[in-house]
Amino acid sequence: MNKRIEITAQTKQNLIDAFWSLYREKRIENITVKDITQKAGYNRGTFYEYFTSVYDVLEHIENSLIxxxxxxxxxxxxxxxxxxxxxxxxxxxxxxxxxxxxxxxxxxxxxxxxxxxxxxxxxxxxxxxxxxxxxxxxxxxxxxxxxxxxxxxxxxxxxxxxxxxxxxxxxxxxxxxxxxxxxxxxx
Amino acid sequence: MNKRIEITAQTKQNLIDAFWSLYREKRIENITVKDITQKAGYNRGTFYEYFTSVYDVLEHIENSLIxxxxxxxxxxxxxxxxxxxxxxxxxxxxxxxxxxxxxxxxxxxxxxxxxxxxxxxxxxxxxxxxxxxxxxxxxxxxxxxxxxxxxxxxxxxxxxxxxxxxxxxxxxxxxxxxxxxxxxxxx
DNA sequence: TAAAATCATACAACATGATGTTGGATTAGT
DNA sequence: ACTAATCCAACATCATGTTGTATGATTTTA
Incomplete structure (x- = not known):
């Protein structure tokens, strides 16, 4: 069954990866939701199903490292x-x-x-x-x-x-x- | 022809002070140009005569401290x-x-x-x-x-x-x- | 096991608010 | 009174966050 979960986990990870590849290059204040979803290949609205803001993605990454x-x-x-x-x-x-x-x-x-x-x-x-x-x-x-x-x-x-x-x-x-x-x- | 140095210096300082009083309270990403000029009592457009962005104000403060x-x-x-x-x-x-x-x-x-x-x-x-x-x-x-x-x-x-x-x-x-x-x- | 009902995912489109710029009004210096 | 500066109102553009919906996968029912 759990096909759904895999999909969402994958989508979330894709968004995180896209964010990170942008974050390595530029300051977070210049990263838009549009940038991230474009890079990851999703609609901008999809982003909000997973995160509340660009900063929320960073927070998520940080917490996973602590x-x-x-x-x-x-x-x-x-x-x-x-x-x-x-x-x-x-x-x-x-x-x-x-x-x-x-x-x-x-x-x-x-x-x-x-x-x-x-x-x-x-x-x-x-x-x-x-x-x-x-x-x-x-x-x-x-x-x-x-x-x-x-x-x-x-x-x-x-x-x-x-x-x-x-x-x-x-x-x-x-x-x-x-x-x-x-x-x-x-x- | 004397630029009105005192006035501009004062305006700039007022904007800086307004920014700083906001910065002490909240993260920079949540500070808008509108917030700053409202607090300082100027039109939003005036801000751009002195700084290019909210981050530019911070940069300015930092450099003055170095x-x-x-x-x-x-x-x-x-x-x-x-x-x-x-x-x-x-x-x-x-x-x-x-x-x-x-x-x-x-x-x-x-x-x-x-x-x-x-x-x-x-x-x-x-x-x-x-x-x-x-x-x-x-x-x-x-x-x-x-x-x-x-x-x-x-x-x-x-x-x-x-x-x-x-x-x-x-x-x-x-x-x-x-x-x-x-x-x-x-x- | 096949059809119906339900649910999760992703998207298009919208309203709102922030941004940065332009041209004009106001005020001070000479 | 004239000039140049300071400041502002208004505009076009863009990012944000939300809502309603189409698609397709999962579960239920018979």
Whole structure:
């Protein structure tokens, strides 16, 4: 039976794909519903059966990229990466690399970076439930600092024409986290 | 023949102010030219004498906030802040606090964060002209990491309802930069 | 299992509102 | 009083979001 569902799922996906191929090229404010449906080969009205607006499509894509972070492996704290699941971060970023590169880039959506950070925070905070409240508040700031830094450097890396090797970046981040920025600047 | 500079400057500013008061409340995609001119008390057509679009107003505001960073004091490297002008950063952020808080926030503009970073980078890179090329490439990554972290934590701080004291944040950032994240997590 | 009834999908067409432009009215500077 | 600027009213164009309908697939009934 379910032929209907397949059709709608396909139509929806076609619209999403058309949107994305436009979004990679131009700012969202210049993308019209007409553009999308023309590219996907549907009537403009059909769009509204699936989405409420152009921004709704973006939202849909973003939300589909966030849940994969619930799949953050239970944060082990091996001596190598005290409390910060850098490896896990790496893996997840790479999985959706093509989307993250755009969404976190300079013509991306700042709300996405926030969503991303906020979805990761609870996992890490969970490790520090025993800490006193004062340290807890400071933790919020440290987390924001670190996650911003991670997202920043990964996004930068994604968008390089000639990026440094995976392994090299990996080690650099480790050093930055464990020894700070200053000690790395004068080597 | 004197252009009526004062009048036009005032009109332009009125439009900018009207835009900003709307921008603080809602996403830019929902702000129309009509909204702005109505709020500012002008005819809609007048808007186009000064700006080409709603986004052009935002761009204008952003650009007026960037040049102030050329005024970054020549980066002294006192023993306290090796290469990173944290104090200068603090001062500049605080000067335009109300704008930065919004523009760097989650309904802000990701392009602004990029502009900001890119305007600061050359100043800092200038200090490291003697370094070998390999270190130069790594420096780009370190800078992106650090600036993202700084912008992230400052923006977070701005948007807290009950922010920690200026001095405390200041010291925290120093520690994070000099000793890294990890050593701060387990105290 | 075949015909009838129902429902989901996609579309054409419409009303509304936003956009960007043009030509004219008004006001200030000399 | 003349000129040049500022601002506005009105227009054509375009995007939006909605409604009613044709098509064809699915389910029901007999």
């Amino acid at each position: 849940p994969s972070l619930d799949q953050l492996p239970p944060v082990s704290t091996p001596s190598g990466s005290l409390g910060m699941p850098i490896e896990a971060f790496f893996t997840l970023f790479n999985q959706n690399r093509q989307y993250y590169a755009v969404l976190l880039g300079e013509s991306g959506d700042p709300a996405f970076a926030s969503k991303l950070k906020n979805s990761i925070k609870p996992t890490i905070i969970g490790i520090f439930t025993n800490e006193p409240p004062a340290a807890r508040i400071e933790l919020d700031y440290i987390l924001e600092y670190t996650l911003s830094a991670m997202i920043g450097i990964m996004s930068f890396w994604f968008n390089q024409t000639d990026p440094i090797p995976n392994e090299k970046l990996h080690k650099l981040i480790h050093r930055l986290m464990e020894q700070g920025v200053m000690s790395q600047l004068f080597s | 040049p102030s960073l050329d005024q970054l004091p020549p980066v002294s490297t006192p023993s306290g802040s090796l290469g990173m002008p944290i104090e200068a950063f603090f001062t500049l952020f605080n000067q335009n606090r109300q704008y930065y808080a919004v523009l760097l926030g989650e309904s802000g503009d990701p392009a602004f964060a990029s502009k900001l970073k890119n305007s600061i980078k050359p100043t800092i890179i200038g200090i490291f002209t003697n370094e070998p090329p390999a270190a130069r490439i790594e420096l780009d990554y370190i800078l992106e990491y650090t600036l993202s972290a700084m912008i992230g934590i400052m923006s977070f701080w701005f948007n807290q309802t009950d922010p920690i004291p200026n001095e405390k944040l200041h010291k925290l950032i120093h520690r994070l930069m000099e000793q890294g994240v990890m050593s701060q997590l387990f105290s």
